[in-house]
Each structure stands twice: as structure tokens, then as C-alpha cells.
Amino acid sequence: xxxxxxxxxxxxxxxxxxxxxxxxxxxxxxxxxxxxxxxxxxxxxxxxxxxxxxxxxxxxxxxxxxxxxxxxxxxxxxxxxxxxxxxxxxxxxxxxxxxxxxxxxxxxxxxxxxxxxxxxxxxxxxxxxxxxxxxxxxxxxxxxxxxxxxxxxxxxxxxxxxxxxxxxxxxxxxxxxxxxxxxxxxxxxxxxxxxxxxxxxxxxxxxxxxxxxxxxxxxxxxxxxxxxxxxxxxxxxxxxxxxxxxxxxxxxxxxxxxxxxxxxxxxxxxxxxxxxxxxxxxxxxxxxxxxxxxxxxxxxxxxxxxxxxxxxxxxxxxxxxxxxxxxxxxxxxxxxxxxxxxxxxxxxxxxxxxxxxxxxxxxxxxxxxxxxxxxxxxxxxxxxxxxxxxxxxxxxxxxxxxxxxxxxxxxxxxxxxxxxxxxxxxxxxxxxxxxxxxxxxxxxxxxxxxxxxxxxxxxxx
Amino acid sequence: xxxxxxxxxxxxxxxxxxxxxxxxxxxxxxxxxxxxxxxxxxxxxxxxxxxxxxxxxxxxxxxxxxxxxxxxxxxxxxxxxxxxxxxxxxxxxxxxxxxxxxxxxxxxxxxxxxxxxxxxxxxxxxxxxxxxxxxxxxxxxxxxxxxxxxxxxxxxxxxxxxxxxxxxxxxxxxxxxxxxxxxxxxxxxxxxxxxxxxxxxxxxxxxxxxxxxxxxxxxxxxxxxxxxxxxxxxxxxxxxxxxxxxxxxxxxxxxxxxxxxxxxxxxxxxxxxxxxxxxxxxxxxxxxxxxxxxxxxxxxxxxxxxxxxxxxxxxxxxxxxxxxxxxxxxxxxxxxxxxxxxxxxxxxxxxxxxxxxxxxxxxxxxxxxxxxxxxxxxxxxxxxxxxxxxxxxxxxxxxxxxxxxxxxxxxxxxxxxxxxxxxxxxxxxxxxxxxxxxxxxxxxxxxxxx
Numbered sequence: 001x002x003x004x005x006x007x008x009x010x011x012x013x014x015x016x017x018x019x020x021x022x023x024x025x026x027x028x029x030x031x032x033x034x035x036x037x038x039x040x041x042x043x044x045x046x047x048x049x050x051x052x053x054x055x056x057x058x059x060x061x062x063x064x065x066x067x068x069x070x071x072x073x074x075x076x077x078x079x080x081x082x083x084x085x086x087x088x089x090x091x092x093x094x095x096x097x098x099x100x101x102x103x104x105x106x107x108x109x110x111x112x113x114x115x116x117x118x119x120x121x122x123x124x125x126x127x128x129x130x131x132x133x134x135x136x137x138x139x140x141x142x143x144x145x146x147x148x149x150x151x152x153x154x155x156x157x158x159x160x161x162x163x164x165x166x167x168x169x170x171x172x173x174x175x176x177x178x179x180x181x182x183x184x185x186x187x188x189x190x191x192x193x194x195x196x197x198x199x200x201x202x203x204x205x206x207x208x209x210x211x212x213x214x215x216x217x218x219x220x221x222x223x224x225x226x227x228x229x230x231x232x233x234x235x236x237x238x239x240x241x242x243x244x245x246x247x248x249x250x251x252x253x254x255x256x257x258x259x260x261x262x263x264x265x266x267x268x269x270x271x272x273x274x275x276x277x278x279x280x281x282x283x284x285x286x287x288x289x290x291x292x293x294x295x296x297x298x299x300x301x302x303x304x305x306x307x308x309x310x311x312x313x314x315x316x317x318x319x320x321x322x323x324x325x326x327x328x329x330x331x332x333x334x335x336x337x338x339x340x341x342x343x344x345x346x347x348x349x350x351x352x353x354x355x356x357x358x359x360x361x362x363x364x365x366x367x368x369x370x371x372x373x374x375x376x377x378x379x380x381x382x383x384x385x386x387x388x389x390x391x392x393x394x395x396x397x398x399x400x401x402x403x404x405x406x407x408x409x410x411x412x413x414x415x416x417x418x419x420x421x422x423x424x425x426x427x428x429x430x431x432x433x434x435x436x437x438x439x440x441x442x443x444x445x446x447x448x449x450x451x452x453x454x455x456x457x458x459x460x461x
Numbered sequence: 462x463x464x465x466x467x468x469x470x471x472x473x474x475x476x477x478x479x480x481x482x483x484x485x486x487x488x489x490x491x492x493x494x495x496x497x498x499x500x501x502x503x504x505x506x507x508x509x510x511x512x513x514x515x516x517x518x519x520x521x522x523x524x525x526x527x528x529x530x531x532x533x534x535x536x537x538x539x540x541x542x543x544x545x546x547x548x549x550x551x552x553x554x555x556x557x558x559x560x561x562x563x564x565x566x567x568x569x570x571x572x573x574x575x576x577x578x579x580x581x582x583x584x585x586x587x588x589x590x591x592x593x594x595x596x597x598x599x600x601x602x603x604x605x606x607x608x609x610x611x612x613x614x615x616x617x618x619x620x621x622x623x624x625x626x627x628x629x630x631x632x633x634x635x636x637x638x639x640x641x642x643x644x645x646x647x648x649x650x651x652x653x654x655x656x657x658x659x660x661x662x663x664x665x666x667x668x669x670x671x672x673x674x675x676x677x678x679x680x681x682x683x684x685x686x687x688x689x690x691x692x693x694x695x696x697x698x699x700x701x702x703x704x705x706x707x708x709x710x711x712x713x714x715x716x717x718x719x720x721x722x723x724x725x726x727x728x729x730x731x732x733x734x735x736x737x738x739x740x741x742x743x744x745x746x747x748x749x750x751x752x753x754x755x756x757x758x759x760x761x762x763x764x765x766x767x768x769x770x771x772x773x774x775x776x777x778x779x780x781x782x783x784x785x786x787x788x789x790x791x792x793x794x795x796x797x798x799x800x801x802x803x804x805x806x807x808x809x810x811x812x813x814x815x816x817x818x819x820x821x822x823x824x825x826x827x828x829x830x831x832x833x834x835x836x837x838x839x840x841x842x843x844x845x846x847x848x849x850x851x852x853x854x855x856x857x858x859x860x861x862x863x864x865x866x867x868x869x870x871x872x873x874x875x876x877x878x879x880x881x882x883x884x885x886x887x888x889x890x891x892x893x894x895x896x897x898x899x900x901x902x903x904x905x906x907x908x909x910x911x
Contacts, residue, residue, distance in 0.1 A: 457868025
């Protein structure tokens with residue numbers, strides 16, 4: 001297990017945290033290391049290296065969580081955090097249980113990024129730059145970024161849990177600006193995983209080519225249509241559709257506050273029987289995977305929709321306790337400076353049996369959203385919005401011209417029920433999800449998916 | 462000299478010793494707290510302290526950056542050495558150089574003593590008052606998803622090998638809630654918020670009432686028909702768009718051909734109604750400070766005035782590229798980030814029309830009170846946008862039925878040209894950065910609904 005915090009120190013800190021009472025105490029210790037750099041105007045810049053360590057201590061008493069965080073991992077720092085967390089309580093001293101160390105296996109990292117010389121990473125970005133600029137004269141600007149981040153975490157709590165994880169994520173991104181006269185378009189692509197530098201061994205510059213292709217294609221784009229129509233959503237990052245439309249609404253904190261359209265829907269038919277969906281924090285190498293969540297619970301695979309029926313919510317420790325169910329390993333936090341909250345890990349619609357070609361061929365008029373720039377939902381009202389990064393018109397069963405500046409909007413329950421085809425061309429992509437001021441790496445995935453009717457918000461009326 | 466300035470100075474020395482030709486250190490220390498309230502009870506109470514340092518090292522025209530939380534002597538030396546190491550990986554850039562020191566005028570009033578004077582229990586009471594007010598405001602308010610109160614007091618010190626040295630203290634606080642109202646077929650949500658330098662400056666009743674009012678106002682909302690029509694943006698929405706425009710006026714995006722405003726300096730882009738400044742010293746501005754993220758004095762810069770694009774925003778590097786002067790626009794998200802060009806406080810000048818007069822001028826229009834999907838629905842390079850929206854219909858110059866699930870679309874340049882009038886009552890909004898803006902009337906926008 002991690003050497004971040006010694007068991008003896010953890011026990012002492014937990015005892016101090018419960019000095020004024022409380023039914024539960026926890027210490028979360030973390031060491032963060034990272035390196036990032038970028039290429040812009042064919043020059044390597046913004047080379048930055050970070051190193052942070054610290055801890056957060058929480059004490060739960062009744063319905064209230066008392067939380068304090070400090071920088072540094074010296075025993076004195078941890079005790080200070082414990083004292084601050086306990087400061088507002090006024091109860092009887094409680095004793096934590098004796099710690100019993102668990103040894104979850106961190107995801108395997110074949111080639112530690114920190115062992116690869118920084119110059120090699122710079123060379124990789126130059127390779128991306130050349131590849132993108134080689135796609136045509138109309139590629140006017142290229143930027144790319146490289147980032148590696150390692151998070152070593154240790155968690156101990158008053159119920160005797162002592163666990164830890166060692167997580168390394170690597171990601172590159174490419175952005176192209178293409179120009180033809182006055183027309184300017186952009187294209188972007190990313191590649192990331194819970195993996196080391198081995199992620200980048202197999203032609204990473206392909207993403208530069210893909211980003212360039214998107215931007216160049218869009219140079220021929222016309223305005224996006226407006227109004228309600230059938231929409232075919234592409235695979236991979238198209239899965240952000242399900243992440244926003246359903247995933248957030250299944251997070252138990254929203255459910256328990258009555259701030260989700262999925263309240264009281266457990267066991268009900270919320271989608272067509274062809275739909276099966278999961279949250280899975282254990283997928284090998286995936287961006288949203290970890291060995292344990294940030295409360296020490298092992299990550300797991302949770303089926304949230306089975307043959308169109310809603311089967312599960314996503315829980316962290318406190319919300320699971322509230323509902324009297326087992327936690328689902330979804331208690332995540334951005335860092336030791338944040339409290340854990342229920343979060344998705346890798347969320348996806350399982351592959352179906354339709355082909356993308358057939359889905360499109362059946363449509364006389366429609367919109368094809370190959371990928372999104374992102375999305376947003378208000379889980380309480382169910383209203384969502386997705387920015388389309390690459391979209392096309394569908395006319396007479398065929399994909400015709402590209403469209404710029406389209407947004408999809410709608411309401412979760414209606415749109416989920418309106419999915420009438422799920423493709424067999426499944427794959428996963430990476431995303432950064434924001435919730436309650438905290439960012440988390442999440443995986444999204446699906447094959448092509450067709451929604452019978454959705455509002456496309458363009459400028460062509 | 463305070464401990465923080467001493468630490469910054471030591472980091473500069475250490476970077477020079479590690480081989481940097483020039484170096485700069487940005488150190489900060491802050492303490493803050495957050496209270497979350499739900500159902501009449503405190504859900505969580507957070508006490509936070511954090512401190513750290515970020516070091517920028519120059520080796521010739523190569524720049525590297527490193528940051529960390531270990532402020533011991535050995536820790537700071539290690540961070541400085543990593544900065545120098547990072548510089549060795551970067552490519553040479555002839556314009557990269559540390560800023561020269563300039564006279565920094567003090568900016569009093571950035572720290573509110575009520576932050577220190579209020580106990581956590583006082584802060585919790587404030588948050589509970591917000592919730593109680595919202596629940597009592599209207600019987601259709603079904604609950605409050607959460608009330609959040611947060612404050613922080615921060616000290617910042619900057620030092621460089623070029624002789625720059627500065628330090629200041631500031632405080633800020635905010636409270637917001639998401640109120641839930643029972644609608645016809647489901648829930649409606651409404652945001653209420655307030656910003657101040659300390660809790661004494663917040664009005665919890667007003668915050669609670671705003672959340673309740675916004676949530677209940679949406680009950681029974683329907684989709685508007687798709688059309689081109691005038692649109693009135695409330696200050697929260699106007700601020701988001703001002704922020705997008707301000708972002709595209711940063712010289713970094715402009716110089717690299719990634720802004721719709723590139724090559725348009727001096728052009729007539731807007732009507733007389735829109736006057737936009739960046740003001741890093743506005744006494745009421747949440748982002749105000751005596752100097753920016755690299756120690757250059759903050760100032761006021763006219764961006765759009767008399768209908769014309771007057772200036773872009775510069776940090777030292779982008780100013781060097783044009784042989785000009787920095788506008789004090791180097792922003793940092795704390796010690797973890799390299800300075801980047803960004804707005805400080807954006808100020809949209811108030812006009813003369815009351816809200817009722819603004820609606821009257823709009824005639825048959827749409828009033829937008831909320832937008833969603835700004836991070837994915839706006840292309841900052843081209844300025845083309847399409848975002849989700851909700852609000853109300855305006856009929857014969859009066860607010861009418863609530864509207865939801867529609868988009869407003871266009872591009873930032875056309876939108877600027879279509880600003881027809883600014884309302885008389887501005888408000889500080891934490892969206893789009895930090896923005897002071899009144900409601901704005903846009904002559905025409907594409908509304909897409911049913």
C-alpha cells in the first residue's frame with residue numbers, strides 16, 4: 001500500500017478527528033505530480049511541471065459533514081486538518097476502529113511517463129504539428145497539448161478501512177484552424193487513457209490528421225437547420241449524450257434532493273427495450289477507471305438500464321447510507337481539497353445490432369451529429385443541450401452537406417425514450433466532467449445511436 | 462517584508478542558481494470556508510487553507526514553469542529547479558521576457574474585515590436564511606437543491622529578477638442557491654446569487670427571493686416558435702456574452718489568428734449603445750487588484766467605445782510581440798497556472814432605459830434569463846454560437862408566458878452590431894469572468910424552438 005500515510009499516523013489522525021464526537025471520520029491523503037506542454041505556431045511552449053501534496057479530513061455527525069484540508073503530508077499537517085474538522089463539534093469523544101489494510105491492485109502502467117525524457121514528449125508534439133500541417137494548405141493554425149498526471153492516494157476511515165491507489169493518466173489533444181478566404185473552421189481530437197506513455201506508441205499523430213480532416217471538411221459547411229427532426233449521433237464521444245441525458249440524473253445526490261427527473265423511476269421503462277447501459281469504473285485502461293473510488297470503495301460495473309428499464313442509481317458512501325444500500329464505488333473527488341460526491345466513471349450505452357448505414361438510410365430528412373464539443377444538463381428539469389462539433393444534413397437516406405454551429409436541445413425523459421436504434425460500432429472516448437465545481441475524468445461510449453426526434457438549433461429557419 | 466514575499470524572493474534566487482537567466486515567482490496563501498445547507502440543516506462545513514508558489518524561469522527566450530505546495534527552503538529550491546528544467550525543453554521565442562517593474566498604485570478596500578469577524582456559525586445562519594426566504598417566498602417553491610456560501614481571504618506576493626516586488630491582500634465571498642418549483646409536468650429550477658467582499662455585504666433575503674422568483678417564473682413554460690426576432694438578455698446572460706467577447710479580445714488569440722476580432726482594430730463593429738471596458742481597478746469589481754498575475758499594474762482599458770473596436774488586451778509577452786505595452790491583463794488561476802491573457806472586470810456601460818422601457822422598445826421579442834451549453838455551443842475562434850436558452854416571451858412590450866427548450870444562435874460580431882440599447886440598471890455577475898452589466902436589447906437573433 002501507499003507510503004503516503006503510515007497506519008499509526010492515520011489512526012492518530014482519525015482519533016483526533018473524533019475527539020468531539022461524530023459517527024464517521026476519514027482522512028484522504030494525496031500526492032499529485034504532473035507535466036504538461038503545448039505546441040503553438042510550431043513552437044514548444046507552456047512547459048509546466050507541478051507537485052502538490054496534502055490531505056483532507058472529514059467528520060460526519062448527523063446530517064452534517066465537517067471538512068478541512070491542508071497542504072503537506074507531515075503528521076503535524078494531518079493533525080491540524082483533523083483538529084480543524086473537529087473544531088465545530090461538541091459531542092463525546094469516539095474511538096475509531098483498528099485499521100485493516102486493503103491492497104487493491106492499481107491499474108497497470110507499462111511505461112511510467114515520468115521516466116520518459118521531456119524532449120521525447122516535445123518531439124511527439126512536433127510530429128503532430130507536422131502531420132496536421134501536411135493535410136493541406138488550408139490548415140492555418142495548429143496547436144496540440146500533452147499532459148501526464150499521477151495521483152497517489154491513501155484513504156483511512158474510522159470503520160477500519162485503509163486503502164490506496166496509484167493512478168496515472170496520459171492525454172494528448174490536437175486543435176486545427178482551417179482557413180479558406182474569409183471562412184474559418186476548427187477541428188479537434190483527443191486521445192487519453194488511464195495508462196502511461198505506452199498509450200502513445202501506436203501512431204498518436206493520427207489525432208492531428210483527424211482534427212485537420214474535421215476542420216477542412218467544415219470549410220464546405222452551410223448553416224445548420226432549425227427545428228425538430230430525427231438525429232443520428234456518432235459513436236464514442238457521442239456517448240456524452242447518455243452521460244448528460246441520464247447519467248447525471250442517476251447520481252444519488254440529485255435523486256435524494258428531488259432534483260432529478262429520474263426520481264421514483266427505478267424499475268420503470270424509461271427507454272425502448274433495445275437499450276442497455278452501464279457505469280463501469282473497472283474497464284481496463286479507460287480514462288474514467290480507478291482501482292477504488294476516492295472513499296476506498298472498489299470500483300464496479302453497474303447496469304443502470306436493462307432492456308430499457310431503469311435498474312440503479314450511482315452512490316457514494318453517504319448517499320448509499322441514506323438509502324440503506326451498498327455504495328457503488330462512485331464517490332469521487334477532484335483532489336484532497338474537495339469532498340467526495342456521487343460521480344460517473346465510464347458510462348456507456350452497450351452495443352446494439354443496428355448498423356450506422358441502415359440507421360441513416362431509413363431517414364428521409366434528418367441530422368447527423370458525428371461528435372459533440374460537449375454538453376450540459378439540469379438534472380432537476382431534465383433540460384439538456386449539446387454543442388455539435390461535426391454535423392451533417394441527412395437527405396433522402398444519405399449524408400449530404402456539413403453544417404456549422406448546431407446545438408441539440410431537448411428533455412431527458414423524452415429523448416431517452418425516443419432512442420430507436422443502437423449501433424454495433426461501439427467505442428469509448430475521454431471527457432472531463434464538471435459538477436459542483438469539481439472536475440473528473442470520465443469515459444463515454446456508444447455505437448451510433450438514433451433519436452426519433454430532437455430539436456436542432458441552428459440559424460437556418 | 463512578509464514571509465510570503467521572502468519565499469517568493471528566495472524562489473527567484475533559487476531559479477537563477479539553477480541556471481535561469483531570469484525568474485519570477487508568484488506565491489499565494491489563502492484561507493477559506495464553505496457552508497452548504499439543505500433542508501434547514503448544515504450539509505457540510507469546510508475549512509480550507511492553502512499556499513503554494515509558481516515559478517517562471519527564462520533561459521534566453523525559452524520559458525518554463527513549475528509549481529508546488531512545499532514552501533520549505535528545500536521545497537522551493539526543487540520547484541525553482543524544475544522551472545529551469547522545463548525552460549530547457551521549450552523552444553526559443555524572441556519576445557519572451559519578464560516584465561519590467563512599474564510603479565504600483567495601492568488599491569485599498571480589497572479586504573473586508575467581516576470575513577474574519579464572522580464565525581462559521583454566522584455564515585451558516587446566512588445560508589439558512591437564504592434557504593428559508595426562498596421556501597417562504599411562494600407556495601410553489603418545492604424545495605431548495607442547495608444553498609452554498611463561501612468566502613476566502615488571500616494574500617499574493619510577486620517577485621522577479623528584474624526587480625519587481627509587490628504584495629496585496631483581498632477577500633471575497635458569495636452565496637447562491639438553486640431553488641426548485643413544482644411545475645406542471647415536473648420541476649423548475651431558479652438560481653439566486655450575491656457577491657461581495659465579505660458576508661456583511663450580502664443580502665440573504667434578496668438571494669433567496671431571486672431563486673424562488675426565477676424558479677416559479679418558469680412554471681408552465683413552452684417552446685417558442687422558430688423565428689428571427691429581437692432578444693432582451695438579462696444581466697446574467699449579457700455577462701456570459703460579454704465574457705465571450707472579452708475572451709476573444711485577448712491579444713494572444715488575436716495574434717495567433719484565433720479570434721473573430723483579428724485584424725479589426727478600429728473598425729466600426731457596434732452601435733453607440735454598447736460601450737465595453739476592462740477595468741482591473743474598479744472598487745466594486747471582484748477581480749480588482751493593484752497588479753496582474755505577473756506584477757504589472759492593473760488599469761482601465763476601453764475595448765469598444767463610440768461603436769469602434771478600440772483595443773485588445775495584452776500581457777507582457779503579447780505586448781512585446783507588437784512593441785507595445787501590457788494592459789495589465791495577465792491572469793492567473795492561482796499559483797498552479799501560467800499567466801495567460803484574460804479580462805479582469807468587464808464593464809458594460811449602463812444606458813438610460815428602465816427595464817420596462819427596454820421591453821417596450823423590444824416590442825414582440827424574447828427575454829432570455831438563462832443560457833446553457835456555453836462551453837460547447839460557442840466556437841471562440843470563429844465567434845459562431847448556438848446555445849440552449851430559457852426565458853419569457855415579450856408581447857407588445859410586456860413580459861408574457863415563460864419559454865424553454867429553445868436555442869439562440871448567431872455569431873459574436875453580428876451580435877455586437879445588433880446591440881440596440883442597454884438598460885439603466887447594471888449588476889455584477891460571476892459568469893463570463895467578472896462582469897458588470899445591465900440587460901441588453903439585441904435587435905435580431907435566430908431563435909429556434911418548435
